[in-house]
Amino acid sequence: MSATVSELVCYPIKGCVGHSLRTARMTSRGIEHDRAFMIVDENRSFRSQRSDPVLALIRPNIDGDTITLEHPEFGMVSAYIDLRSDAEEVTMFRRPLRGIDQGEDVAAWLSKLIGEHSRLVAVPPEFDRVTDGHVPGTAGFADSSAVHILSDTTLDALNSRLGHALPMNRFRPNIVVTGWESPHTEDLVREIAVGDSVLAYTKLAIRCPVTTVEQSRGERDGPEPLKTLATYRTARQKGVAFGAKFSVVQEGMLSVGDEVNVETWGASEL
Secondary structure, three states, rough: OOOOOEEEEEEEEEEOOEEEOEEEEEEEEEEEOOOOOEEEEEOEOOOOOOOOOHHHHHHEEEOOOOOEEEOOOOEEEEOOOOOOOOOOOEOOOOOEEEEOOOHHHHHHHHHHHHOOOOOEEEEEOOOOEEEOOOEEEOOOOOOOOOEEEEEEHHHHHHOOOOOOOOHHHHOOOOOEEOOOOOOOHHHHEEEEEEEOOEEEEEEEEEOHHHHEOOOOOEEEEEOOOOOHOOOOOOOOOOOEEEEEEEEEEEEEEOOOEEEEEEEEEEEOOO
């Protein structure tokens, strides 16, 4: 089952637009800059497309020590990235984390766009979050593990059951794999070498209502794909599974076109 990387995606701000990359550096926290920032509300709790689908239209860009946010109607705002100020407590899924506030200009712009008090925070340099799963690791502000892998065969199998095909960006993977003959092969991978990096399986990706947001419009688009996934992808855990999560056990560079070499296989946990 020869397979290659067909797409690499980094999401600098949790919940916002991702960037397709030709080459990326895989760090212990995942692709460099992935979920390095997060938008929080007045209670310093994270915002996501679950409650704020408009985040899907915010396009971030990191250029050296500057971050720029752009929206088709609200224009753009830029700020110097602050990683030196004191970190404050923020929460994600009610779990305490630490984040460095990125200033008033970005906060005012986000608050106007979202319509509620919002601020941007960054992962501090000394961030020591430990993620769970079969092989624990670390991550920035990703929901759970550092890397999300999804194959095009898996998406094709879902789209064959739907009335209309959904694009890959509905599921916001970091690595898209082409070449696996069977759908959901990523469920069976336990250790995988891609480029110079090595990743280890942590858990199935349990899907949430973010998958119902049409990314090009920043609007919810009905019950799919969760309705259809529930008919054939119900997991032992609560919810439906689609894709798999991985921790980073060896850092390194990887590129689109790299071979995906599975070192160890396991049994499905569905």
